[in-house]
Amino acid sequence: MQMKPVLVFVGVAAAVFTTIDRVPPAVSAERQSQLTCMTLPLDRDKLLAQSLEAYEAECLPELEQRIKVDGTKLTNNFYRLALATIVAHYSAPYGPSDAQSWGTLIKSKTLNCANYGPLTYFLSGEEDLDFVGFDGGAVGNHQQLFHEVDGVSVMLDPTVGLIALTSFDDLLSGKEVKHVFSFFSGDPVVESFNRKVVDAVRHGRYRPSDLLYFYPNAFTNFRRSRAAPFPTPGGVSYRSRQPEPFDPGPPHGYTLN
Secondary structure, three states, X not given: OOOOOOEEOOHHHHHHOOOOOOOOOOOOOOOOOOOOOOOOOOOHHHHHHHOOHHHHHHHHHHHHHHOOOOOOOOOHHHHHHHHHHXXXXXXXXXXXXXXXXXXXXXXXXXXXXXXXXXXXXXXXXXXXXXXEEEOOOOOOXXXXXXXXXXXXXXXXXXXXXEEEOOOHHHHHOOOXXXXXXXXXXXXXXXXXXXXXXXXXXXOOOOOXXXXXXXXXXXXXXXXXXXXXXXXOHHHHHHHHOOOOOOOOOOOOOOEEO
C-alpha cells in the first residue's frame, strides 16, 4: 500500500470542533439510511491496511443505485468521493480528537468536523477538495467540503454522512438543494445536528456572512494575522467567543511531511 502523507492542522484550525447544540427535529433528507454493504463499527485494521479499496468492490455498486439524478451523469470518480465521505463518517463516532495523520485518524476512538474532512481527503486521494468553515449561521461552527467532479458540483459533509449536489456559490446564495443524500450512521451525539444540517442544506439557510474560512485545497498553507485570524464574517462570530485578549498563536496550516 502506498504510504499516506501526513496532513497536520495546527492552532485554530482544530478549533472548528465545538459542542454541538441540541435542536428541535428538522426536515430529514430523502433516502436517509446507512449503506448495507458494510457493517458498523468498521474494521479499523482492514481500513488501515487497505484504505478505501477495502469497500470499493461491495459498496460502489450500491452507491450507484442509491445516488441517481435524472439527466446528470455521475462518474466513478464521483462515487469514489462519495464513498470516501461515508467511510470517514462511519469510521468513528463524534467527539474530541486531535488526530491528524492517516494512522491516528483511523485509530482515533472519536472524531469531529476538523478530523472527518482530512480523513475524507486521505481516503479519496483527492487533492483539490475545498475545505470550508462556517460560524454563527444555520449550522453553527462547522466544516464541510466542496468539489467539482467531472462537471458535477458536490458538497460533502463527512461529519454526518451527507452528500448534496450543490456548489459553494449556490449554497451560500441561499438556494434550496433538490438532490440531498444522507447516509447518517445514527450516532446519537449528532442526531439532532444531522437534522439541522440537512434542513439548512435543503432549504437554503446558508448565508455569505456564515463564512469562517475557505481553503481551496489540502495543500494550501494557511496564513493569518495574529490580530485578526479568519478575516471573514464568520471570523467575527468566532472571535466574539474567545477569551480576551485573544491570541491566535503562531501561523498554522496544512503541512505535508
